[in-house]
Amino acid sequence: MVTSEYERRIAARFAGFDQDGNGYIDREDFMAAAKALLAEFGTAARSDKGQALYIGAEAFWQGMAGIADRDGDQRITREEFVNGAVKRLRDNPDRFAEIARPFLHAALAVAGGDAGVGVDDTSRVLRVLGVDGDVAAQAAAQLDTDGDGRIDEEEIVSAFARYFTVPE
Numbered sequence: 440m441v442t443s444e445y446e447r448r449i450a451a452r453f454a455g456f457d458q459d460g461n462g463y464i465d466r467e468d469f470m471a472a473a474k475a476l477l478a479e480f481g482t483a484a485r486s487d488k489g490q491a492l493y494i495g496a497e498a499f500w501q502g503m504a505g506i507a508d509r510d511g512d513q514r515i516t517r518e519e520f521v522n523g524a525v526k527r528l529r530d531n532p533d534r535f536a537e538i539a540r541p542f543l544h545a546a547l548a549v550a551g552g553d554a555g556v557g558v559d560d561t562s563r564v565l566r567v568l569g570v571d572g573d574v575a576a577q578a579a580a581q582l583d584t585d586g587d588g589r590i591d592e593e594e595i596v597s598a599f600a601r602y603f604t605v606p607e
């Protein structure tokens with residue numbers, strides 16, 4: 440059976456969201472992503488940055504569920520992901536950036552501290568969030584357009600939206 444490049448990409452994006460690999464996306468996956476990020480950067484869940492990340496993860500989940508969970512069972516199946524999330528977000532990438540922004544903002548705070556976020560740390564964030572290793576490293580390097588080794592929130596939000604709103 441021939442799998443198209445588009446189908447392969449969709450499968451990779453779905454797997455990125457389905458952090459525990461049980462075949463559907465739900466709140467637990469977003470909480471797992473937050474937990475993995477905190478572990479990666481050695482940040483306590485009860486710290487201000489840790490709490491902000493969990494709040495962002497909940498908002499991200501609610502936004503995704505609002506777009507994709509057609510039957511309201513609090514799970515996004517692969518079919519709901521493809522027919523709901525991918526199509527609707529492709530038509531409206533700004534919407535995706537909007538629902539992902541609080542989480543990404545908090546993730547960058549966890550990764551970068553007060554001094555901004557470096558290319559390597561941005562690559563680590565993307566990898567923890569399920570972006571393929573090579574893609575994450577390339578994406579992080581490309582984000583640093585002025586070559587100063589730092590990446591800002593606008594750049595990572597739009598890159599994240601581009602990655603997850605797969606062109607057909």
Ligand code: CA
Nearest residue numbers: 457461463468
């Ligand atoms: Ca899951």
Ligand code: CA
Nearest residue numbers: 508512514515
């Ligand atoms: Ca559902």
